[in-house]
Amino acid sequence: MEKKNKLSVLTSGFIKENPVFVLVLGTCPTIATTKGVISAISMGLAATAVLICSNLVISLLRKLIPDKVRIPSYIVVIAGFVTMVQMLMHAYLPDLYSLLGIYLPLITVNCIILGRAEMFASKNGPVESLLDGIGMGLGFTFALLCMAVIREVFGAGAFAGIEIPFLVDHCVPFLVKSSGGFMVFGLLIAIVTAISTKRGKKAPELGCSGCPAAKFCKAAAGDDVECVNATAKTEGGNN
Amino acid sequence: MDKKLHISVSPHFHAKVTTQSIMLDVILALLPTTIAGVLIFGVRSLAVIAVSVGFSVLSEFVFNKLAKKPMTIQDLSAVVTGLLLALTLPVNIALWEVAIGAIFAIVVVKGFFGGIGQNFANPAITGRVFMLVAFGDVVSAKSFVGKGIVDTTASATPLANMATAPTSMIDLLLGTHAGAIGEVCTVALLLGFVYLLIKKVITFHTPVVFIAVVFLLTLLITKDVNTALAYSMSGGLFIGAIFMATDYATTPTRPWGKVIFAVGCAVITVLIRMYGNLPEGVSYAILLMNILTPYIDKWTEDKPFGGEA
Numbered sequence: 001m002e003k004k005n006k007l008s009v010l011t012s013g014f015i016k017e018n019p020v021f022v023l024v025l026g027t028c029p030t031i032a033t034t035k036g037v038i039s040a041i042s043m044g045l046a047a048t049a050v051l052i053c054s055n056l057v058i059s060l061l062r063k064l065i066p067d068k069v070r071i072p073s074y075i076v077v078i079a080g081f082v083t084m085v086q087m088l089m090h091a092y093l094p095d096l097y098s099l100l101g102i103y104l105p106l107i108t109v110n111c112i113i114l115g116r117a118e119m120f121a122s123k124n125g126p127v128e129s130l131l132d133g134i135g136m137g138l139g140f141t142f143a144l145l146c147m148a149v150i151r152e153v154f155g156a157g158a159f160a161g162i163e164i165p166f167l168v169d170h171c172v173p174f175l176v177k178s179s180g181g182f183m184v185f186g187l188l189i190a191i192v193t194a195i196s197t198k199r200g201k202k203a204p205e206l207g208c209s210g211c212p213a214a215k216f217c218k219a220a221a222g223d224d225v226e227c228v229n230a231t232a233k234t235e236g237g238n239n
Numbered sequence: 240m241d242k243k244l245h246i247s248v249s250p251h252f253h254a255k256v257t258t259q260s261i262m263l264d265v266i267l268a269l270l271p272t273t274i275a276g277v278l279i280f281g282v283r284s285l286a287v288i289a290v291s292v293g294f295s296v297l298s299e300f301v302f303n304k305l306a307k308k309p310m311t312i313q314d315l316s317a318v319v320t321g322l323l324l325a326l327t328l329p330v331n332i333a334l335w336e337v338a339i340g341a342i343f344a345i346v347v348v349k350g351f352f353g354g355i356g357q358n359f360a361n362p363a364i365t366g367r368v369f370m371l372v373a374f375g376d377v378v379s380a381k382s383f384v385g386k387g388i389v390d391t392t393a394s395a396t397p398l399a400n401m402a403t404a405p406t407s408m409i410d411l412l413l414g415t416h417a418g419a420i421g422e423v424c425t426v427a428l429l430l431g432f433v434y435l436l437i438k439k440v441i442t443f444h445t446p447v448v449f450i451a452v453v454f455l456l457t458l459l460i461t462k463d464v465n466t467a468l469a470y471s472m473s474g475g476l477f478i479g480a481i482f483m484a485t486d487y488a489t490t491p492t493r494p495w496g497k498v499i500f501a502v503g504c505a506v507i508t509v510l511i512r513m514y515g516n517l518p519e520g521v522s523y524a525i526l527l528m529n530i531l532t533p534y535i536d537k538w539t540e541d542k543p544f545g546g547e548a
Contacts, residue, residue: 173373174373
């Protein structure tokens with residue numbers, strides 16, 4: 001039971017609670033850094049690294065941080081890790097550093113990281129928070145990758161900077177622009193929603209089992225009276 | 240006897256006007272323009288029109304099937320969208336780009352918003368604007384080569400070289416100059432306008448006010464009657480004013496609403512033409528006013544007799 005829970009914490013970030021497509025967090029870097037596959041992957045991994053570290057630290061400190069100043073405290077922790085990632089990238093991966101530009105320091109205010117700190121790490125233990133960070137981070141990277149592949153392949157006719165023979169002459173540059181990014185984003189959200197609703201949730205069935213008044217309705221219990229819900233408005237209820 | 244006493248629920252009288260008959264009228268009204276475009280620009284314009292119409296109808300068919308909606312290709316609205324889209328494109332455009340534009344117009348602009356009558360913007364206009372944004376210069380008024388019966392040379396549209404080499408008035412009327420397939424021949428477009436007015440498919444308000452205000456504003460800015468006339472007769476103004484700005488679903492329903500809509504279109508068109516970066520602004524103007532249409536309809540709502548002001 002314990003183990004299954006932890007596994008579901010890890011995997012829920014992928015489709016069921018995908019930070020980009022389902023929770024719709026971190027839209028700004030999603031639109032901005034998915035013009036190309038390389039920038040999308042590096043953005044995703046940088047954010048994942050920060051997310052894992054900040055989730056872990058915030059979870060460890062969760063009992064020490066006073067409730068009233070929790071948001072500034074989270075931001076301080078997150079900004080610290082972002083600065084570390086930024087300095088490391090500047091030193092060892094200068095090309096990627098210049099490719100990501102302003103979006104690297106902006107990870108500090110990425111909604112996903114603060115959102116997971118507030119929603120998850122401040123309420124759960126360090127191990128779960130670590131797993132949540134990994135799952136959410138990979139989900140974020142996966143979402144960015146999906147968008148970047150569509151936008152770069154069909155918008156620029158290339159994959160990770162390598163031109164694809166036929167598509168390079170038949171590309172739609174609109175997709176690389178921000179407006180095209182929003183369109184791809186919307187279509188992907190629609191597809192993910194369609195998949196997740198088909199698999200899991202079904203629309204509540206009509207009839208007494210799906211009726212919100214079933215708890216206090218005699219008709220639902222099998223008594224031979226008319227349904228409360230249907231008559232409530234016209235007759236002011238039977239009771 | 241039984242047949243004569245047949246009783247049914249109301250309505251007991253039906254007008255013969257259907258979506259299909261209206262769309263058929265629009266297609267007939269577009270016929271002179273289409274023929275003129277093919278004569279002026281040659282056989283390739285037929286290919287552009289065929290691809291545009293074909294992919295419009297096909298994408299409507301596929302979308303309705305996939306979305307499990309009632310089939311709507313027999314109402315001919317997709318044919319009209321495809322035809323209008325093709326007529327606003329230059330003849331030398333790549334055919335696969337035409338196909339993508341047509342699919343965008345039908346699926347994204349019309350299908351996603353609920354099909355015919357539910358779209359917030361004119362599909363053909365939005366398809367054209369999408370292609371303008373998506374493919375850069377391809378759609379915009381650059382140089383088009385005419386290879387039809389009428390011999391035209393490669394040149395920029397009259398709007399682009401208005402200052403250096405003005406096109407003659409007769410060329411503008413007959414359409415023997417560069418431009419999109421369906422926007423050049425003013426006479427053919429006017430024929431279609433008269434047909435639509437006689438069949439009462441559209442009212443005169445929008446086209447007349449749209450074109451008149453563009454003329455007046457251009458006259459005011461350039462202070463030259465000939466230039467103002469040339470400006471009003473070139474570019475996509477006539478096809479836009481007659482066929483696009485009179486679309487039922489995306490333009491106001493009341494006469495005063497139509498006038499406000501037309502004035503707005505004209506002002507935006509002139510602003511883009513005179514002060515903007517683009518040579519032509521009719522499609523952007525109509526698209527922007529499409530978005531304002533619900534508000535215009537609200538402002539010009541009829542007061543019911545005895546109702547509160």
